Amino acid sequence: MTRVFDEDLATGFGTRAIHAGQRPEPLAGAIMTPVYLTSTYVQEGLGRNKGYEYSRGTNPTREAFERNVAALENGTHGFAFSSGMGCLDSIMKLFRAGDHIVCGENVYGGTFRLFDKILQHMGLSFSYVDTRDPQRIADAMTPATRAIIVETPSNPLMRLTDIAAAAEIAHRRDALLVVDNTFASPYFQQPLDLGADIVFHSTTKYLNGHSDMVGGCAVVRDDDLAERLKFIHNAAGAVAGPFDAWLALRGTKTLHLRMRQHDINGREIAKWLANRVGPENVYYIGLPTHPQHELAKRQMSGFGGMISVEMGTRERAAHVLEHVRIFALAESLGGVESLISQPAGMTHASVPPERRAAMGLSDGLIRLSCGVEDTPDLLGDLDQAFEGLPQVKADRAPARSRRDTISAAGA
Numbered sequence: 224m225t226r227v228f229d230e231d232l233a234t235g236f237g238t239r240a241i242h243a244g245q246r247p248e249p250l251a252g253a254i255m256t257p258v259y260l261t262s263t264y265v266q267e268g269l270g271r272n273k274g275y276e277y278s279r280g281t282n283p284t285r286e287a288f289e290r291n292v293a294a295l296e297n298g299t300h301g302f303a304f305s306s307g308m309g310c311l312d313s314i315m316k317l318f319r320a321g322d323h324i325v326c327g328e329n330v331y332g333g334t335f336r337l338f339d340k341i342l343q344h345m346g347l348s349f350s351y352v353d354t355r356d357p358q359r360i361a362d363a364m365t366p367a368t369r370a371i372i373v374e375t376p377s378n379p380l381m382r383l384t385d386i387a388a389a390a391e392i393a394h395r396r397d398a399l400l401v402v403d404n405t406f407a408s409p410y411f412q413q414p415l416d417l418g419a420d421i422v423f424h425s426t427t428k429y430l431n432g433h434s435d436m437v438g439g440c441a442v443v444r445d446d447d448l449a450e451r452l453k454f455i456h457n458a459a460g461a462v463a464g465p466f467d468a469w470l471a472l473r474g475t476k477t478l479h480l481r482m483r484q485h486d487i488n489g490r491e492i493a494k495w496l497a498n499r500v501g502p503e504n505v506y507y508i509g510l511p512t513h514p515q516h517e518l519a520k521r522q523m524s525g526f527g528g529m530i531s532v533e534m535g536t537r538e539r540a541a542h543v544l545e546h547v548r549i550f551a552l553a554e555s556l557g558g559v560e561s562l563i564s565q566p567a568g569m570t571h572a573s574v575p576p577e578r579r580a581a582m583g584l585s586d587g588l589i590r591l592s593c594g595v596e597d598t599p600d601l602l603g604d605l606d607q608a609f610e611g612l613p614q615v616k617a618d619r620a621p622a623r624s625r626r627d628t629i630s631a632a633g634a
């Protein structure tokens with residue numbers, strides 16, 4: 224009898240992470256999904272094939288990964304792409320010239336660049352709003368609005384959007400809610416359960432988790448939406464290659480284990496940083512002082528390993544970035560190794576300086592992606608990197624307390 228994975232028995236996230244979407248390979252029974260490195264498939268006769276014709280359309284390795292991520296997000300259809308940006312670009316092909324999109328003001332710099340430098344010139348219009356406050360989302364909706372796009376937690380200011388409230392606003396107007404779940408991962412947050420229509424990831428980050436590939440994945444529940452995305456996936460062709468899909472599938476098997484350690488390290492390091500520079504300068508959703516900590520507890524089951532810190536000046540930020548010895552100065556996040564960066568000059572350099580300033584993303588802000596190393600080693604590394612930190616001048620006090628406050632409605 225062929226052993227097949229019984230979805231009904233796999234109620235736990237970890238069991239699904241390891242098994243969902245995968246079947247024993249039929250030739251030899253290999254327990255691991257093979258990498259189907261093929262562009263095409265031999266057909267048995269005219270119009271007769273095994274369900275595979277050409278790898279842009281379907282590839283067994285990619286499909287296993289897509290089924291796996293769909294299961295982790297409690298969705299039914301997954302689509303794996305060549306990058307997170309390729310994924311978002313394909314999602315945006317659901318819309319047409321004249322459509323209006325409400326987007327969170329604090330999103331990954333590349334997301335803003337795609338909208339502002341490319342899609343805007345193709346007839347889509349965008350309103351960027353502080354989506355911490357659902358009222359501001361509602362106020363930005365117009366008769367032409369087709370989607371609300373949010374990143375929660377946001378990169379790098381760790382701002383949250385109330386997903387259920389945003390879904391309600393979107394659906395009242397027949398618009399879609401699209402959630403970038405890259406920072407939380409499905410282990411800590413499942414946007415489809417909260418009413419989102421499309422959840423997507425840069426799988427480059429936590430889902431793969433080992434900083435050795437670039438990819439994206441979108442998941443939906445609705446069959447019609449799935450049909451439209453499937454068409455775009457094949458027609459536009461920004462699909463994940465089989466080897467990248469295989470690497471990411473290998474990554475998701477340990478997602479639950481990695482996320483627990485990212486979370487432990489995130490909590491401990493945020494506490495240490497709060498003691499060192501003051502809680503008002505540490506952007507970590509797990510700190511009770513974070514203005515949206517209660518919302519984080521409500522819609523997430525953990526806080527993860529992403530922390531941003533307002534160091535006050537670029538000079539102080541540079542001091543830390545240039546003195547760390549375990550944390551590595553690099554873009555990206557979500558890998559097993561700890562990374563540190565300065566968003567204004569790196570991941571968000573494509574956001575105009577005045578826009579960065581308006582949302583409180585200063586040159587003194589640093590972002591930490593806490594990996595899964597031993598907590599005392601990471602704390603020791605930061606301790607030595609903070610030695611000899613230049614003093615903040617009184618007139619250059621850290622900015623968060625001035626900008627990062629929200630109304631009660633947004634909390």
Ligand SMILES: Cc1ncc(COP(=O)(O)O)c(C=O)c1O
Nearest residue numbers: 306307308331378405425427438
């Ligand atoms: C939150 C978020 N979304 C999307 C992306 C884009 O993903 P990729 O780099 O895989 O294209 C990134 C990249 O850093 C990101 O941080």
